[in-house]
Amino acid sequence: MQEHMPSDRYVTTLKYDYIFCGTGASASLLLLELYRKNLLKETKVLLVDQVMKTSRDKTFCFWAEEGDPICQDLKSLISYSWDAVNLSDHSAISILPLKYNHVSSIDLYQELNKLVDQLGLQRLIATVENINKDEEGLYIIADGLKIRGKKIFDSRTPIYQPPIRGEVHLYQSFVGWMIETESEILQPHTFRFMDFEIEQQGFTQFVYVLPFTPNKALVEVTRFGAEVIKVGDAELLLKKYIAHHFGKHTVTDVEQGCIPMSNTKIAYDITPGVVTLGAKNYHIKPSTGYAFKNMYYHAKAVVASIQKGENLELLNSLHEKKFIGRFAFYDSLLLDILKNRPGQGKHIFVELLRNVEIKKILKFLDEKTNIKEDISIFYQLPWAPFLTALFHKTIRYSWFQPLILTILTIFLIVLGNKSPLQTNIANGIFFVGLISVGIPHGAVDHLLETGKWDFKKAPLFIVKYLLLFALMGMIWYFIPPLALTIFIGYSAWHFGQADGDQWQFSPLIAMLWGTSVLFYLLGTHITETNAILATMGQLSLPISCPVWAMLPWLLWAVIRKKFPLMLTVIWLMLASYIPLLYAFGLYFIGQHSLTSWQHIQAHLKLSHKHIWLHSLPFHGGAWFLMAAFYFLWPSQDMVYDYSQWGLFFIFIACISFPHVVAMHVVYKGRSNFNS
Ligand SMILES: Cc1cc2nc3c(=O)[nH]c(=O)nc-3n(C[C@H](O)[C@H](O)[C@H](O)COP(=O)(O)OP(=O)(O)OC[C@H]3O[C@@H](n4cnc5c(N)ncnc54)[C@H](O)[C@@H]3O)c2cc1C
The missing domain is CATH 1.10.260 (434 Repressor (Amino-terminal Domain))
Structure with a gap:
């Protein structure tokens, strides 16, 4: 094959019609389709890949009927087909008119190489670092070269974002042996599909058998799981399976691979005019790892759009679009x-x-x-x-939390304010909420910095934590108005940070939201607020807040189509009809603590149970500190009904100060926080 390596000058002066960034399966299928439709004539094409593919690195299998376009178009590449399947050790079941087809990746790459030679397409072995657009149009940067293209197809290996809110990222990993058996024991037209009769080892594992002759087959161990199967483990399973089913054999080739099984977002800077292909265009089906047919039909759709002069970008599967349905x-x-x-x-x-x-x-x-x-x-x-x-x-749906809070609030309203039933039930919810998530979400601060309990750093961490606690306590004691201002300031910031991350607010909008919520909760319960504030140093909030004050947020949520935010605003408005402590408790536990808990879990990558268990020492410490606080805090002002709550909030203000500082580590690291 003739290889064209353009010089710097040549590349920077010539503008290509098409640039392919990545020349694996999807790009090859698209180029073959462009060729079939006679669209590569007099077209300047540059193929950029970081490697030159010279061997079989994958086996592409797919099922289709013989008359389907994919079988017709790729006839010369289909090296084998099976028309029956063996699901266990029982007899073969026909899948006709479907056939399970096999394409070796090297045959596909060589077909592309033939096109390169025949049409004089240009090839560059380089890493594409960037794809961008300026006033002159689209360009790529590959190994430092700036190369322009009218259309750019991007099939570089995708980078998956960390899973959020119920998304999952797993692997389908496999190791296969091509074996030759001593005796003729295989039925060459029957393949074995997902044989689970192997040890599961805590994952979901099975074997495929693709026979090519009565004594030659590819036997592959596949794992669906969070961990990629180790070659040694797979080999043990293969040895056992082959010995049991096929007896004496020799291994003639080895295949190993890993396919993402993921419904997380793919990191992608959308540059107008760039068309994504293959895995980068979400063509791998998350639950099976199959992509070949999707890529083939996408190639057909791209070519049809080119012929009609349509906007190709419409064929880019955006994450949101892809995962609906x-x-x-x-x-x-x-x-x-x-x-x-x-x-x-x-x-x-x-x-x-x-x-x-x-x-x-x-x-x-x-x-x-x-x-x-x-x-x-x-x-x-x-x-x-x-x-x-x-x-x-x-x-895990983002509307679930506000929906439950709305239902709970309506329930408390129906029970009647200050009725014994409301008081008992609300206190019960408050207590369970505090124990399960309210306090624990603030009791793992010691893990946030390094992800684990560091015995060397621990004493200093505890001293710093207690000093910040004491500092806040002193301010409360000597200058209560200043303490209240600081408390409201960092609480608004902290609440805004957690909710803002969830709803992808900018830091400014997040701060505005946190402040609104806090003032709304306090201002719609002005009598209770001032009764409590009076016990915290003769303080008061000068203005009350009407129920409708949240309407601008509701309008904003409607315009931005943020359904969970809409529900949250509605339940906050309903919460103005229940006593302050329950309204605040529902927000603090049901909204703030639960949301923060999810962020902490994503940050620490630990299960809920583990985080809760890790929180126990500091959780216990918090109750102890609270008891000590009640005992030691001078109580001469605590003569009102609300005095207990006043003291409670001073304690909360003191203990949440170091927590807010510690949580900043989590939010600094979260990439989905909009700026
Ligand atoms: C081992 C294996 C077996 C599979 N078997 C099947 C199957 O049987 N059936 C099925 O339907 N699907 C299968 N798949 C899934 C899917 O069909 C393949 O992953 C397929 O290769 C995806 O095509 P692609 O073009 O997106 O990526 P690839 O074929 O991987 O091509 C991407 C290309 O981009 C290049 N590249 C990456 N980064 C850069 C860069 N920065 N600059 C320049 N070049 C870059 C790479 O070198 C590569 O050549 C398999 C996948 C694997 C991994």
Whole structure:
């Protein structure tokens, strides 16, 4: 093959019609389709990849009918097809008119190489560092060279963002051996699909067998899980499986790979005019890892759009668009199970393969079934793991929290203000909330900086924490108005930080939101607020707040289509009809602490149980400190009804001061916080 390596001068002066950043599977499929439609003639094309592909690095398998365009167009590349499947050790089941087809990656790359030679396409082995646009148009920076292109196709390997709010990022990792058996024992037209009769080792693991002759097959161990399978572990499983099923054999080739199974966002700076392809365009189906057919049909759609002169960017699957719809929802449930209850995976797949016709399963995986068919499939599956996943998913929806708070608030209103029932139930909720999340969310500050308890740094950390606590206490004692101002200031900032992160507010809007919420809660309960403030150093809030004061936020939420924010504003307005302490308690526990808890969990990457257990020493310490505080704080002013609460809030002000400082580490590190 003739290789063209443009010189610096050449590259910077010539403008290409198409630049391909990455020349793997998706780019190859698109170039082949452009060629088939005669669109590469007199077209200046540059192919940029960081490596020159010279060997088989992947095996692409897909199912389709023989007459489908994909089988027709790629006929010369399909090196093998199976028309029957073996689901367990039982007899073969025909999948006709479908066939399971095999394309070796090297055949695809060589087909592209032929085009490069035949049409004189240009190739550059370089790393594309950047794709951008200036007044002259689109360009790429590759190994320091600035190269211009009218259209740029980007299929560079995607970088997945950390999962947020119920998203899952797993791996489908596999190790395969090409084996030759001594005797002819394989049925060359029957492939073995997901054989779960291997040790699960805490994951969901199975074996594929793709026979090519009666004594030659690719046997592959695959794991769906949060950890990539180690080669040594996979080899042990392969040895055992092959010895059991095929006896004596020799290994002639090894294949190893890993495909992301993810419904998180892909990091991408959207440059107008750039078209994403392949994995970067979310073509890998999260629950299966299959992408080849999606990429082929996307290539066809891109070429059809070029022929019609349409805007190609419309073919970029944005994250939001991609993960809407029922199939995305099913994928997310399965991913949730595979991540959180991996032991259930085998049971689910075995039941699926046992009870549902294979052609229907393949149609379902192609996202071509209708709802009736979907229900008939789900009916055959074990329900419990899906219902649990559904419950987990629902509670992670951003509207769930404000919805529950709205229901609770209405419930408390219905019980009647200050009625014994309201008092008992609200106190119960408040107490359980404080123990479960209110105090614990502030009792893991010792882990935030380094992610673990550092015995060397611990004494200094505790001393600093107590000093900040004492400093705030002294200000309260000597200059209460100043203490109140500082307390309101950092509380507004801190509340705004947590809520603002959730709703992607800019820091300024977040601060405005935090301040509004605080003043709203206090101002709509002015009598109670001032009664408590009076016990905290003869303080008072000069102005009250009408219920409608939150309406501008409601309007803003409607305009910005922020449904969870709308619900939050509505429940805050309802909360002005219940006593201050319950309204504040619901906000502090149900909104602030729960939201912060999720951010802390994402920061520490620990389970809820672990975080709660880690919080225990400081949680206990907080109760002890509170008891000491009540005992030691001079009580001569505490003569009013609300004195207990006044003291409680002074304590809260003191202990939350170092917490607010510590939590800043979490928010500084969170990339989804809008600026
Ligand atoms: C081992 C394996 C087996 C698979 N088997 C199947 C299967 O059987 N069926 C199926 O449907 N799907 C399969 N997939 C999933 C999917 O089809 C493949 O991942 C496919 O290769 C994705 O195509 P792509 O073009 O997005 O990425 P790739 O084919 O990986 O191409 C990306 C290219 O970009 C280049 N690149 C990356 N960064 C840069 C940079 N900064 N500058 C320049 N070049 C860069 C890379 O070198 C690479 O050549 C498999 C995936 C793997 C990993």
